Amino acid sequence: MRSLGFMRHLNQEKIVLLLTALLFVVFSLTLNNFLAGDNILSLMRSVAVLGILGLGMLVVVLGRGIDLSLVAVMAISVAWSMQLIHEGLPVSVALTIGLLFALGIALCTGILVAYAEIPPLFATLAMATFVYGFGRAHLIVGTDVVYMPKTMGWVVSLGQGKLLGVPMPIVVAAGMALVVFLFLRFTKIGSFIYAIGDNLAASRISGIAVRPMLVLQYVLSGGIAFVAGIITATSVEAMNTRIVNSNMIYDVILVVVLGGVGLSGGRGNVRNVIVGTLLIGVLMNGMTIMDVQYTVQNVIKSLILLLAIVVDSIVNPRDEQTGQQGDI
Amino acid sequence: MASASNLTKLRYRFIPDHVIGEILSKKWIDNAIPFLVLLCVIAVFGTLIPNFFSASNLSITSRQLGEFALVGIAMMVVIVVGGIDLSVGSNFALGNFMTLALLNLAGWSVWAAVPAVILICGSVGLLNGVLVGYLRLRAFLTTLVTLIIVRAIVDMLLLKYAQAMSMSFYQSDLWDLMGLGGFFGIPFSFCVLVVVAIVGHVLLTRSRPGWRLMAIGGSRRSAHNIGLSVRGTVCAAYTISGMLCGLAGVLYAARLSGAGTDTGMGLEISALTAAVLGGNSLGGGRGSIVKALIGAVIVLIMTNGVLRLGLNSGSGPMVLGLTLIFAVFVDVRWLKNRDKLLNKVYVSPTYIELPEPVATSASSGTAFALNDRLKHVEIIGLAAVESPEDVILDEDDYLYCGTRHGDIVRFAPPDYTSHEVYAHIGGSPLGMSWDRDKNLVVCVGGMGLYKIDRNRNVTKVTDETNRSKLSIVDDSRLRLADDLDIAPDGRIFFSEATIRYEMHDWPVDALESRGNGRIICHDPKTGKTHTALRNLIFPNGVCTAHDGQSILFAESWACRINRYYISGPKAGTLERVLDRLPGYPDNINRASDGTYWAAIMGMRSPALDVALRMPGFRKRMARRIAPDQWLYPNLNIGCVIRFNDKGEVLESLWDQGAENHPMITSMREHKGYLYLGGITNNRIGRIRLEGRNEAWSGYSNYWGGRDGERAA
Structure with a gap:
């Protein structure tokens, strides 16, 4: 009975945290240089962007949505900004235009979801396809990759600088995590987002302006995607628009879900995203040191996600009586 | 005054208003909007692209449709039961690879290889089915995982065998028939599709398993409470989906005889787009073979059409994305407002002039004169x-x-x-x-x-009589x-x-x-x-x-x-x-x-x-x-x-x-x-x-x- 009582306190977040700790210990004991300060920093740095995107996804998922257009918005808006700088616009103006583009697209997505009542899965999927297509056809013509202009100025330090020896991407990610945490925890709007995700009909009846709230969530995630894009672009000095066709958006979902954020909304916190990101970071770093093939890494990542959701479904069972209709 | 009322009389006698409501209450009206979109797409690309309606182009398109629509049907089957299958693309690639490997490397005959491949892909579906149906995991995440895993397995297999496969080349009459030939000028893959579609339609609309599928998609809880085996049926739906993907993979292999890392890449998105464009509701309970086919044709014509028009690389996705938004928007609105519209339109009063009633007052002296004879009942x-x-x-x-x-x-x-x-x-x-x-x-x-x-x-x-020939309501x-x-x-x-x-x-x-x-x-x-x-x-x-x-x-x-x-x-x-x-x-x-x-x-x-x-x-x-x-x-x-x-x-x-x-x-x-x-x-x-x-x-x-x- 004791063990059952222990099981009852186990949730996905704790399982993943335990798993991360376990992996961390195993890697520290078996792999050379894993515990070295540089390696830990590069581990965190490698997943900083993923973590930031995870925050954007979190905000949307909490309101029972999903945003598959994150990566597309990130790639196209930042690539276009840099293209504009290449064409001679001042950095600040170009970045503002890029940000406004990202926010505008996110606003459209939000309106489609909230007012046109298109299921988020489709609205964002279609938006991702559209944004990528539109960007490639009209904004960034001729090349897949837009290189970072030399004239970016202080912005470059976001990707390449260091604060007290810590690479800036980690600092930015940590800062954003704090901001999102404070926003969700202490603002009225944050509580509303939880309420909407928990029970949309009840929130509407109790007087929350549900539709504007939903739009706001997508706009926030669009803004976060732009920041993630700036960091990606400045740390590798280029933005490859082909990233849209990669598995990256699945990785973002992985990070969010792994940490225990419920896709049916209303359940989850910044903490969950951090835990999920750390697990992926430790895993990828360890496997890279072990020189595991990329495809095998994918398999291992997926198996871990599978394990996490299987354990979750055993610990918190859903059945035909409790499952929500149309919840996929 | 008299002529006005005569006019009204004639108008209500000869203009059958009630038919509108009756048509709207039919089930097939659900397909009206996807079908209109289909006609528009055909009209637009038919005029833009030269030779669109030529025999050779139609033959090529229908051969591709044979493969793609099978995947679309695979997606529809799981959507109807209230799930989603993102692994169709990878599974398709696996089917393609396994067919070529079994024929070229293992030296199997077509008769042995095709069923084997269908079983292999079916077992991937079965895995999804066990995870989603019996362990009750979330369909989206679970099939996302199988998508990545199966894709990785195909990539690893390709790395190992691609070179050996490109060296040998399988040849037989049956294989050529499947890849290049057909019956009466109709491509083989299209014939397969027709057979699958007819069998599937009959099963889904006129058989017990099909009704169970719809019932579970419509309301999982109610289906469970009336004693349907929800878990087994969900599992079966995923298995069928996997087998259909395998079949599509076989046909693809027969057509192109090549396996690459990009085979079936993004197919899950196209299939999902097709299924939803056709009007299959995510969340289940609403879907049919016809809807899946309509959606598949629209998506195929559009993707091919944009390629043929030779626009730059971004235009294809752009058009596809916009169409998806538009179609889903219309569909969502339609679904939401159809009942309202029906309620407004269905009641259709007509003109009737009743003759003056016989007087009933107690003093009127008629047989109807009021009395109290029922007072002491x-x-x-x-x-x-x-x-x-x-x-x-x-x-x-x-x-x-x-x-x-x-x-x-x-x-x-x-x-x-x-x-x-x-x-x-x-x-x-x-x-x-x-x-x-x-x-x-x-x-x-x-x-x-x-x-x-x-x-x-x-x-x-x-409880029934003969159906009159011209009535719209049954x-x-x-x-x-x-x-x-x-x-x-x-x-x-x-x-x-x-x-x-x-x-x-x-x-x-x-x-x-x-x-x-x-x-x-x-x-x-x-x-x-x-x-x-x-x-x-x-x-x-x-x-x-x-x-x-x-x-x-x-x-x-x-x-x-x-x-x-x-x-x-x-x-x-x-x-x-x-x-x-x-x-x-x-x-x-x-x-x-x-x-x-x-x-x-x-x-x-x-x-x-x-x-x-x-x-x-x-x-x-x-x-x-x-x-x-x-x-x-x-x-x-x-x-x-x-x-x-x-x-x-x-x-x-x-x-x-x-x-x-x-x-x-x-x-x-x-x-x-x-x-x-x-x-x-x-x-x-x-x-x-x-x-x-x-x-x-x-x-x-x-x-x-x-x-x-x-x-x-």
């Missing part, structure tokens, strides 16, 4: 029955009535204080009659015609059979009040006052049912005339009583017996002296009579205000009348104070008493009649004697 079974629409007595004086709970209740003579449930049928039992063998034949609203034999066994007599099922009588030769004639509304919406039919009803004849000798008369205005109260050559029936909302000859020289003709009734006639039954009793269930009111001549007004009313505030016929107070074969009304019985038994839908004379039933009552009434034949009973009058032997 004896009450039977107060609060023991609910809505006894009809009452009937047998030779042993037992009294039977139906209730809205679907029971036939029997009261025991002589005082009728004790009662029992004689039989349970279900539905709403309405009119009743004895047949020669003393079986009780009952019209059951919402179910049809049922028979209760002397051992109280309930059997269905009929009028083969009986919706509201309301009264019957049996001819001397055993044929059962019964009325169906309306074919446009269900049982409980019958007041709305009054608002329409169109001829929505019919008289149907069932012949127990042949077991056949056919419609004898159509387009009657709420027919009701069927009664065989005393000479057995005709039936009398009431047309309630038209306030008249008609005669229809069923045998003899005038067989098949219809004539008016009685009109200008001051109320709405209901059941008609024989009286002991060769005349007939008829119940008037409610009285006409001048306001509704005027409204009946203003269909536009009634239509606006139906659209703009809530149904409980509509103008309905009054059904609170009525009377019983007696009339003869010539159509002369001889007397009427009223309860002027509306104290004991004002609402009457049926009455039976039995051994000097008149028994009264009313559909909104909680009681049965009985009143002693003066100067009547005290031995007369309905059964012996119809069938003669106690044993059913007609007296000489």
